[in-house]
Amino acid sequence: MVVLVALSAGIYAAVLIPFKGLVLIPGITEIRPANTLPPVLGLLFGPAGAWGSAFGNLIGDFFGTLGIGSIFGFIGNFMQAYIPYRLWRNLGLLKADDLEPNLNSGRKIFAYTVVALLGSFACALTIGWGLDLLKMVPFAALASIIAVNNSIPSIVLGIPLLMILYPRVKKWNLLWTDIMEEDEIQKPDAKARIAALITSLAILVGLFGGLMAAVAGGQSLFAAGFAGGKAGLASVGFIAGFSAIIFILASLL
Amino acid sequence: MEMFLYMDKDSILHKLDPRTKIFIMLISFAIALMFSSLSLLLILSFLVILYGALGKVLSNLKRIRVILIMIAIMSVILWALTYPGTTRLWGPVTKEGIIYGIAIGIKFDVMIIAGMIFLSSTKIEEISLGLVKLGIPYRPAFAFSTAVRLVPMIVSTSYIITQAQKSRGLDLDTGNILQRIRKYIPLLIPVLISVIRQANILAMALESKGFGYSDKRTSYLEIKFEVRDYAFLAVALLILIVAVYFKFKYRL
Numbered sequence: 001m002v003v004l005v006a007l008s009a010g011i012y013a014a015v016l017i018p019f020k021g022l023v024l025i026p027g028i029t030e031i032r033p034a035n036t037l038p039p040v041l042g043l044l045f046g047p048a049g050a051w052g053s054a055f056g057n058l059i060g061d062f063f064g065t066l067g068i069g070s071i072f073g074f075i076g077n078f079m080q081a082y083i084p085y086r087l088w089r090n091l092g093l094l095k096a097d098d099l100e101p102n103l104n105s106g107r108k109i110f111a112y113t114v115v116a117l118l119g120s121f122a123c124a125l126t127i128g129w130g131l132d133l134l135k136m137v138p139f140a141a142l143a144s145i146i147a148v149n150n151s152i153p154s155i156v157l158g159i160p161l162l163m164i165l166y167p168r169v170k171k172w173n174l175l176w177t178d179i180m181e182e183d184e185i186q187k188p189d190a191k192a193r194i195a196a197l198i199t200s201l202a203i204l205v206g207l208f209g210g211l212m213a214a215v216a217g218g219q220s221l222f223a224a225g226f227a228g229g230k231a232g233l234a235s236v237g238f239i240a241g242f243s244a245i246i247f248i249l250a251s252l253l
Numbered sequence: 254m255e256m257f258l259y260m261d262k263d264s265i266l267h268k269l270d271p272r273t274k275i276f277i278m279l280i281s282f283a284i285a286l287m288f289s290s291l292s293l294l295l296i297l298s299f300l301v302i303l304y305g306a307l308g309k310v311l312s313n314l315k316r317i318r319v320i321l322i323m324i325a326i327m328s329v330i331l332w333a334l335t336y337p338g339t340t341r342l343w344g345p346v347t348k349e350g351i352i353y354g355i356a357i358g359i360k361f362d363v364m365i366i367a368g369m370i371f372l373s374s375t376k377i378e379e380i381s382l383g384l385v386k387l388g389i390p391y392r393p394a395f396a397f398s399t400a401v402r403l404v405p406m407i408v409s410t411s412y413i414i415t416q417a418q419k420s421r422g423l424d425l426d427t428g429n430i431l432q433r434i435r436k437y438i439p440l441l442i443p444v445l446i447s448v449i450r451q452a453n454i455l456a457m458a459l460e461s462k463g464f465g466y467s468d469k470r471t472s473y474l475e476i477k478f479e480v481r482d483y484a485f486l487a488v489a490l491l492i493l494i495v496a497v498y499f500k501f502k503y504r505l
Contacts, residue, residue: 002392002395002396002399002459002464002465003399003452003455003456003459004452005393005396005400006395006396006397006399006400006403006455007400007403007448007449007451007452007455008400009396009397009400009403010399010400010401010402010403010404010406010407010448011403011407011445011448013400013401013404014403014404014407014408014411015441017404017408020320023320023323023324023327025327025331026323026324026325026327026328026331026357026358026361028361033434051393051396052396052400055393055396055397055400056400058397059397059400059401059404061368062258062368062372062401066364066365066368066369066371066372067282067361067364067365067368068282068283068286068364134286135286136286157438161441161442161445164442165442165445165446165449168446168449169449172449172450172452172453174449174452174453223331223335224335
């Protein structure tokens with residue numbers, strides 16, 4: 001497990017670092033094709049992939065953007081890998097007898113798209129809320145930019161990447177289901193399904209509810225968000241913050 | 254190719270306990286976050302630069318200058334165009350927007366420089382040990398330090414694969430930026446596969462050395478607080494207290 005954490009982190013950081021100069025929001029985020037990796041790492045390596053994404057992002061920050069935002073970046077990137085891992089088996093999008101992340105059917109590609117989007121939104125919600133709370137960047141601007149910046153590569157490049165990597169990782173017995181002890185692997189039962197549904201709902205409510213509250217409070221989406229309204233709105237803090245706590249707790253159940 | 258920022262110098266900063274440097278870095282983040290006033294952020298920048306000069310690591314600023322300049326320029330452009338100011342200079346650009354943009358640019362840059370000073374004066378194994386001493390479990394700390402060491406290896410692997418493909422006729426030097434990125438994407442696969450293959454070898458190496466045998470570990474590297482650590486921490490805390498006082502007393 002420790003090796004897979006290090007490996008995932010190393011790969012993620014190595015792809016992140018060359019793009020550090022392509023700044024999107026000064027000091028906060030840049031163009032990140034590396035965001036293809038967290039959902040793929042999460043589905044292949046499970047919790048090790050999630051920790052790897054978190055550490056990889058932190059190491060990436062070491063090459064120029066280490067700051068207070070790195071704390072929320074750590075949690076957000078963990079979640080971008082952890083949420084797909086948790087929801088893949090438990091959300092009920094797949095047949096119970098075939099839960100392998102091999103994307104060999106339209107149904108699995110659809111399930112991947114859903115969990116990768118939810119992972120990207122979870123990351124956007126966590127980082128957007130955290131930096132809005134610190135009054136660094138308005139929620140509407142940051143969360144919308146991160147959501148798009150994460151979603152596009154994780155779907156467009158993530159699907160072919162997972163299709164190519166899965167058979168090799170499976171062959172080398174490095175899938176998280178091969179590494180973890182049998183009793184550590186959660187069964188996709190009713191409790192897991194409910195937790196997955198709460199997680200998904202909290203992510204969607206937190207992100208889109210937070211965005212609506214932010215816009216109602218005078219903020220604007222994307223780059224225009226820097227013009228309209230200041231960071232730190234109480235309504236955004238409540239909706240996004242409460243939902244973030246709920247989805248994090250539910251995802252750990 | 255030297256990827257990491259660490260510089261091996263004989264300075265008081267290098268001799269500080271990594272925990273002291275972590276606390277000082279966090280304190281500088283906190284103070285930077287507290288203020289958006291240009292003059293106060295300039296004072297903080299001066300103090301951070303002075304701290305870096307003590308460690309003789311400011312030459313690393315050259316290595317991150319592109320990022321610092323990009324952040325400063327983007328911040329000024331972004332805020333000049335969007336900040337709701339009253340003194341219009343040209344189109345949507347306002348004087349207040351430019352000043353705010355400069356202040357925010359400095360705020361982010363000063364945090365990045367504080368991070369750079371920490372990384373330039375602290376070895377990876379010291380960071381790892383510092384985190385363990387601060388209560389982080391050994392396994393995550395080990396995974397972190399191993400990952401940091403893996404990055405140059407992965408970059409080197411990707412360089413070798415790129416050169417191999419070029420020697421077979423792959424043209425990576427022509428086309429616009431998007432076309433070039435598209436050409437690089439297929440190279441990602443052999444890099445990832447090559448790196449993942451090495452995971453098994455690394456796992457066996459760790460196992461053969463008894464990794465995870467005991468939760469209590471000893472370390473070849475020893476760190477402890479000394480008088481200089483307390484002195485640096487006292488000064489940093491004093492600056493933080495003064496900053497908090499000014500923040501609340503004068504609403505800065």
